[in-house]
Structures are given as C-alpha cells and as structure tokens.
Amino acid sequence: MPPHAPGMDDPVELPEEVEAFDVGVIGLGPAGVTASTELVRYGYNVMAVERERIGGLVHLARKIDNFPGIPPSSPGTIVVEMLWEHLGRFPPKIVNADVRNIYQTGVGYAMSLGETSVAVRSLILAPGTRPKLLGLPGEDLPWVYHSWTDVRAGPGSTVAVIGGGDLAIDQALSLHDGDRRVEMLLRSGTTRCNRHLQGELEVAEGVHIRTDCPPLRFEEEQGPTVVYAKGGHEIKLPVDAVLVSIGREPALPHLNDAILGLDRARYLAPEGLLLAGDVVADRRRQVAIAMGSGLDAAMRADEYLRRVDE
Ligand SMILES: Cc1cc2nc3c(=O)[nH]c(=O)nc-3n(C[C@H](O)[C@H](O)[C@H](O)COP(=O)(O)OP(=O)(O)OC[C@H]3O[C@@H](n4cnc5c(N)ncnc54)[C@H](O)[C@@H]3O)c2cc1C
Structure with missing residues (x-):
C-alpha cells in the first residue's frame, strides 16, 4: 500500500482513485455481521472484509445451548445460516481478503486488500482470535x-x-x-x-x-x-x-505497518476505530456477547460519523 512505512501517528496519503466507504468492517463472524448489517440498516455505505468464511468460529461449535431463540443443542452451522440470512436482508459490500494492514489517513482509515486499498471514515475491527x-x-x-x-x-x-x-x-x-x-x-x-x-x-x-x-x-x-x-x-x-487447544489470542491487523496492541486500538475509539467481538471479550468469548458487542460498535460508529458531520 503506502510507498513508505510511516510512524504510528503519521497520516498516509491515498491516491484519489481509492474506493471509499462510510464504514469498513474487518471480519464477518457474529460480531462483524451484526455490526455491518446494523450500519447498512442505518443507511451507511459499508464494506465488510472476510478472509476465510462467513460465521467465523461458530463453524467449530458442536452444539450451542446458550443462544436463546434457536432449538436446544443446535450445531453452530444453524447460527451461520442465521447470519447469512441477515446479511441478505441488509447487505454490505463483501470482499474476500485478508486485511493485514490498516492505515490512518487523516480523514479516516485505509484497509489494505493486497494490490488495492479501500478508504473508510470509520473502521470496525471484528477479527476474533487466533489459536495460541x-x-x-x-x-x-x-x-x-x-x-x-x-x-x-x-x-x-x-x-x-x-x-x-x-x-x-x-x-x-x-x-x-x-x-x-x-x-x-x-x-x-x-x-x-x-x-x-x-x-x-x-x-x-x-x-x-x-x-x-x-x-x-x-x-x-x-x-x-x-x-x-x-x-x-x-x-x-x-x-x-x-x-x-491451549487458548486463543486477539488477531489484530497491523496499524501503519506496526504491531497494533489492544490498548492502542482502544485509544483510537474517539477517532472512529472500534473493536467488536471476541477480540475484546477477554475470557467471555460467546456468540451472544460478540453480537451485542458488534451492535455496540455499530452504534458508536454511527455516533462518531454524526459528530464529524456536524
Ligand atoms: C469449538 C468452539 C465452540 C464454541 N461453542 C460456543 C457455544 O456453544 N456458545 C457460544 O456462545 N459460543 C461458542 N463459541 C464461541 C463463539 O464461536 C465466538 O465467541 C464467536 O464466534 C466470536 O465471534 P467474533 O465475530 O468476535 O469472532 P470470530 O467468530 O472469530 O470471527 C472473526 C472473523 O474475522 C475473520 N478475520 C480475522 N482476521 C481477519 C483479517 N485480517 N482480514 C479479514 N478477515 C479476518 C476470521 O476469518 C473470522 O471469520 C465456540 C467457539 C469454539 C472455537
């Protein structure tokens, strides 16, 4: 992406032809699907990026007994179907890519999608966790x-x-x-x-x-x-x-070509960078919590965008 490797706080200048969206969402597990569909429902132009498969870790769940509204002992794939259905109702633009780097641009963020990049005004990180x-x-x-x-x-x-x-x-x-x-x-x-x-x-x-x-x-x-x-x-x-299977740890992308820790990411919330789902759930990693956290991030992104538009 950028021609040089800037320091953590140097804004990156983007070429004009970069595609632009109101909000970017990285990861389409329960948190990312909830966040992106809610923002589409509010009328925002949203791009969601998923590197593997929509539904995230829910694909691994043998049976889910703690999610009200689905039959007892449903396999995780039932929740995946519900996520797909909701995406169909409020569809963001979905891209299949691994976002390894994000950049601060001065007016928002850029997500690097390999050869191309996408500019967004607010960015929700819902990448979940990776195995330790x-x-x-x-x-x-x-x-x-x-x-x-x-x-x-x-x-x-x-x-x-x-x-x-x-x-x-x-x-x-x-x-x-x-x-x-x-x-x-x-x-x-x-x-x-x-x-x-x-x-x-x-x-x-x-x-x-x-x-x-x-x-x-x-x-x-x-x-x-x-x-x-x-x-x-x-x-x-x-x-x-x-x-x-000895635990999982946050799977954040790099920011401005440097490692992005959770503390640093949290610090950027007033600048429109929001976290959702397992990545910030500490030990409380559950589908319903991830969805609630996705909804919370969507509402915060909405508040942020309204504030900067005032
Ligand atoms: C074996 C197992 C059983 C479980 N059982 C239950 C249960 O019974 N009940 C329950 O409530 N919860 C259960 N969970 C937990 C539940 O699956 C998670 O809490 C939930 O999926 C978290 O949602 P999330 O959206 O935050 O993250 P994830 O589901 O991890 O989704 C994150 C998504 O982001 C994508 N991604 C990550 N980085 C990038 C990137 N750089 N670029 C693009 N895409 C990216 C990933 O591919 C993934 O699809 C279980 C989990 C496991 C592993």
Whole structure:
C-alpha cells in the first residue's frame, strides 16, 4: 500500500482513485455481521472484509445451548445460516481478503486488500482470535492441528488433545462424536471447564484424561508421536493426529505497518476505530456477547460519523 512505512501517528496519503466507504468492517463472524448489517440498516455505505468464511468460529461449535431463540443443542452451522440470512436482508459490500494492514489517513482509515486499498471514515475491527501456539519442536508437522474441523483422522483413529479449558474439551467431545479415541493431555492436575462440559466429559467413553503430563515435542520417526513428561520420565504416545487447544489470542491487523496492541486500538475509539467481538471479550468469548458487542460498535460508529458531520 503506502510507498513508505510511516510512524504510528503519521497520516498516509491515498491516491484519489481509492474506493471509499462510510464504514469498513474487518471480519464477518457474529460480531462483524451484526455490526455491518446494523450500519447498512442505518443507511451507511459499508464494506465488510472476510478472509476465510462467513460465521467465523461458530463453524467449530458442536452444539450451542446458550443462544436463546434457536432449538436446544443446535450445531453452530444453524447460527451461520442465521447470519447469512441477515446479511441478505441488509447487505454490505463483501470482499474476500485478508486485511493485514490498516492505515490512518487523516480523514479516516485505509484497509489494505493486497494490490488495492479501500478508504473508510470509520473502521470496525471484528477479527476474533487466533489459536495460541505451544512453541514446541514439531508443532508444524502436518498431523498437528489447531482446530478440530481441520483434523484429518477418521473414525477409529486416536487423536491427542492438548489443553484442558472449555475449548479443548468442546473440541475433544466433537472428535469423540466422530468415533475417534481421544487422549487428553493436561499440563495440570485438573480440567478448567464449565460444569456442563465437565458433565458431558465424564460420560464420554473413549475420552481419556492424562493429568500432569506437559507435552515436550512431536516426532514422526516411528509414526506420529507425542512425547510428554510424567513423573520425571519421557513418555511416547503414538497417535494419528494431535489437536493443540491451549487458548486463543486477539488477531489484530497491523496499524501503519506496526504491531497494533489492544490498548492502542482502544485509544483510537474517539477517532472512529472500534473493536467488536471476541477480540475484546477477554475470557467471555460467546456468540451472544460478540453480537451485542458488534451492535455496540455499530452504534458508536454511527455516533462518531454524526459528530464529524456536524
Ligand atoms: C469449538 C468452539 C465452540 C464454541 N461453542 C460456543 C457455544 O456453544 N456458545 C457460544 O456462545 N459460543 C461458542 N463459541 C464461541 C463463539 O464461536 C465466538 O465467541 C464467536 O464466534 C466470536 O465471534 P467474533 O465475530 O468476535 O469472532 P470470530 O467468530 O472469530 O470471527 C472473526 C472473523 O474475522 C475473520 N478475520 C480475522 N482476521 C481477519 C483479517 N485480517 N482480514 C479479514 N478477515 C479476518 C476470521 O476469518 C473470522 O471469520 C465456540 C467457539 C469454539 C472455537
């Protein structure tokens, strides 16, 4: 995008032919869909950018029991359908791209879409989170995954799941539902999940929990193997695949070619840069909260635009 790499606060000059919108939205999970449709409903010209698939993390949810209005235990895909339907009712312009950089322009922001860029007066960041990595040797091997829907190991296979929080257990149960044997490796002596999930875990035959077993590395000389520590020894566990699920962290793009932290992003709210959804939810990462946060960001963007137009 810009010919030079400006400092964090230097506005970037854009060529005149850049496409312009009132509001840009990065990410079309529940937060981004709610924010962009609400702004279209208010009459704004909105561009929403999604790099993967509309619905975001909801695609991974095995069953959603905490979203009033949908039948009990609906799979996340039901919510994805609802999001699509709402987008059809109040359609923003949707572009499939990975926005790695955003820039301050002096009159708003620019989103870099690879070869081109788009100018917006206000920008909502709803990019969700990305998986945390263990940083262990072998984590980049092709049979080590970070999302259960990517796991290429069918019924009857053995999958090791590393992690003991809500997400790890939810994903372990999803793998178990697909008739896989699941070996959970917990660093500590206990799981850290809500009681509902704990109850499901306790009756899930085929999910085995190994406590106080920190993983050390992944190797494949004799087939896919997780090596973990137990009581001062190294234990080798042969598996077909591994799912690492040790938490997620905010997935913000760069601002003016520099890393954008959450504090810095929050500081820019009075200048029309708003955050929505899991990216700012800390540990409260839920669909209904993400949607509420998207709505809140849309209303703040509306207030901001009205203020600058006065
Ligand atoms: C296994 C699992 C089970 C879950 N179960 C439940 C449940 O039962 N109930 C519940 O309420 N919640 C559940 N959740 C949580 C819920 O899915 C999230 O809270 C919700 O999806 C967050 O919405 P979001 O829009 O903030 O982020 P996300 O859903 O993460 O969406 C963000 C979107 O932004 C896109 N994006 C990111 N960066 C860029 C970029 N630079 N450029 C373009 N696009 C970008 C991503 O591709 C993604 O589509 C579950 C999550 C998981 C993983």
